[in-house]
Amino acid sequence: MTTAYVLTPYTGTGSDDDPYQPLVGTLPVAAWRDVTAAETIDIVPVVNLLVVLVTCSAAVLASIYADSRFEVLYEEA
Amino acid sequence: MNGPLAARGALVGPLGRGGGAADPRVVYDPFTGADGTMLYNHTPDKAPPGATWSYLPINGDPNTLYLRSNRAGTVDYYLAVVGAIIDSGIADGTIMADITVANSTGAANTGLLFRTASADNRWQFILITNPSGAGTGSVRLIERTAGVSVVRATTNADVVPGSTYAMSVALAGTSIVCAACGMQISFTSSVRSTITSHGIILFTNSLNGSYADNFTVQP
Numbered sequence: 001m002t003t004a005y006v007l008t009p010y011t012g013t014g015s016d017d018d019p020y021q022p023l024v025g026t027l028p029v030a031a032w033r034d035v036t037a038a039e040t041i042d043i044v045p046v047v048n049l050l051v052v053l054v055t056c057s058a059a060v061l062a063s064i065y066a067d068s069r070f071e072v073l074y075e076e077a
Numbered sequence: 078m079n080g081p082l083a084a085r086g087a088l089v090g091p092l093g094r095g096g097g098a099a100d101p102r103v104v105y106d107p108f109t110g111a112d113g114t115m116l117y118n119h120t121p122d123k124a125p126p127g128a129t130w131s132y133l134p135i136n137g138d139p140n141t142l143y144l145r146s147n148r149a150g151t152v153d154y155y156l157a158v159v160g161a162i163i164d165s166g167i168a169d170g171t172i173m174a175d176i177t178v179a180n181s182t183g184a185a186n187t188g189l190l191f192r193t194a195s196a197d198n199r200w201q202f203i204l205i206t207n208p209s210g211a212g213t214g215s216v217r218l219i220e221r222t223a224g225v226s227v228v229r230a231t232t233n234a235d236v237v238p239g240s241t242y243a244m245s246v247a248l249a250g251t252s253i254v255c256a257a258c259g260m261q262i263s264f265t266s267s268v269r270s271t272i273t274s275h276g277i278i279l280f281t282n283s284l285n286g287s288y289a290d291n292f293t294v295q296p
Contacts, residue, residue, distance in 0.1 A: 012228075016135065016158070019219055019226035031232035037267040040222040055232075 001030060003055050006064060007071040010043060010050065022052045024070055027063065029056040104128070104165045104275075104294035107147065114144040116161050121292075125166045133160035135196050135278065142279065148177070151279045151286035158186050162193050162276030165294040172275045173245045176257075177288040178204050179280050180239035187280045187287040188216075188257070191246050192272040197224040200270075201278050202246050202255040202262070204236045216257050218264055229266075234258040241288075 008024040020043055025032050036050035051073065054064070064070050106121035116130045132142060136158040141151055151159055172191050179187065188203035199221050206214045214236030218229045235258055236242070244257040251269050255262040277289040 012226075014225040014227070016221070016226055019221075019228050021228035021231075025228070025231065031230075031262075033230040033262065033264060034228075035265075037229070037265060039267050040220065040225045040227050043225065043227060 001055055002058055002061055002075065003053060004061055004064070004075040005035070005051055005073040006054050007049055007051055007073055009069065010048065014040075014043070022050060024052060024054060024064060027056070028060055029054050031055040102293055102295045103167060103170070104163055104292065106149075106163075106292045108144055108149045108290055108292070109147050110144045112143075112145055115140060116142045116144070116149055119144060121163065124163060128164045128166070130161045130163050130276070133162055133190070133193065133196050133199070133276065133278075135160050141281065145286075145288065148288040148290045149277060149279070149292070150288045151281035157281050158278065159281070160190055160193075160196070160199075160276060160278040162190055162274040164274045166273050167294065167296055168192060168271045168273050169248050169250065170294055170296045171245055171247045172292075172294050173243065174277060174292040175241055175290040176204060176244050176277075177241040177290075178206055178236060178238055179287040186278060188278055189244050189246055190276040190278050191248065192270040193274050193276060194272050196221075198222055198272075200253070202244060202257070203278065204234075204242060204244070204257060206236050206238045216255065216260055216262060218253065218255055218262050220266075229264050230255075230262045232260050232262060234260045241290075 006024050008022040010020045011023045012018045012020040014020050032052045032054045035053050105123040117132055142159045186203050191200045193199035201219050203217050215231050216234045217231040220227050220229055242257050247254040251266045253264045279287045
C-alpha cells in the first residue's frame with residue numbers, strides 16, 4: 001500500500017443516499033480522508049475540488065496518475 | 078464478539094462495580110427493559126437530569142425503534158433508517174456503543190450519531206456491509222449540514238452481516254477520531270461544534286434489523 005495526496009472533484013448529490021464524496025474514492029482504494037475539510041456550504045451548488053489523502057495499491061495509484069480527472073500532488077514514500 | 082469489545086469491557090467493568098473511583102460516564106444505557114418499550118419511553122441507567130431519548134426522523138417512523146432482548150432494535154419488516162439522540166451535556170468526549178449490523182446483503186447504515194441537532198444537521202460514523210454479502214465492507218464518517226451530506230473519510234473494513242462491533246468516536250474540538258473493526262479514521266473539521274446530543278443510527282430491512290447496546294458518553 002502507498003499513500004498520496006490527490007486533487008479530485010466531488011461526485012454525488014448530497015442526499016442521504018448519495019452523499020458528496022471525492023470521485024477518486026469510487027476507485028478501488030483502501031481508504032481516503034478529506035484533508036481539505038471544506039464546509040458543506042462551500043461545496044454546493046458548484047462542486048469544488050478537494051484534496052484527499054488516499055491509501056491504495058501501487059497499481060491503483062498508477063491508474064490515478066493516468067486519469068486526467070485527478071492530480072497527484074504528493075506521493076509518500 | 079471481537080477484540081475491541083473485550084477491551085472496552087475492561088474499561089467500564091470496574092466502574093460499574095462501584096470500586097471507589099467516580100464513574101466518569103455522563104450517559105450510559107444498556108437498554109434493559111421490557112421488549113417492545115419504545116425508545117422514547119425508555120429511561121437510560123445514567124443521563125443528565127431531564128435528558129431522554131428523542132427520535133430522529135431520518136427515514137422511518139418513531140415506532141420502529143424500541144427495546145428488543147435488552148438492546149435497542151428495529152423492526153424486521155421494511156426498509157428504514159432510524160435514529161435516536163440524547164443530550165449528554167458535553168460536545169467533547171467519547172461516544173461508544175456495541176453495534177450489531179443487520180443480517181443484510183445490502184448496505185447497512187448503522188452506527189453512531191454525534192453532535193447531532195436534527196436529522197439534517199448531524200455527524201454519523203457507520204458500518205457498511207459489502208453489497209455482495211461478503212465480509213469486506215467499510216467504515217465511513219459522514220457530515221450532514223443543512224440537509225447536505227458529505228463523506229469525510231472511509232476505509233475498508235471486515236464488516237460481517239449479523240456481527241457485533243464496538244464502535245467509538247473521540248471528540249476534542251475539531252478533532253474527530255473514529256474506531257471500529259480494528260480500523261481507525263481521523264478527521265479534522267473546519268468547524269468546532271458545540272452540539273451536545275449524541276446517539277445511534279440503525280438500519281432495518283425485510284430480512285433483519287440492527288441493534289445497539291451499552292451506549293456510553295463520557296468526557
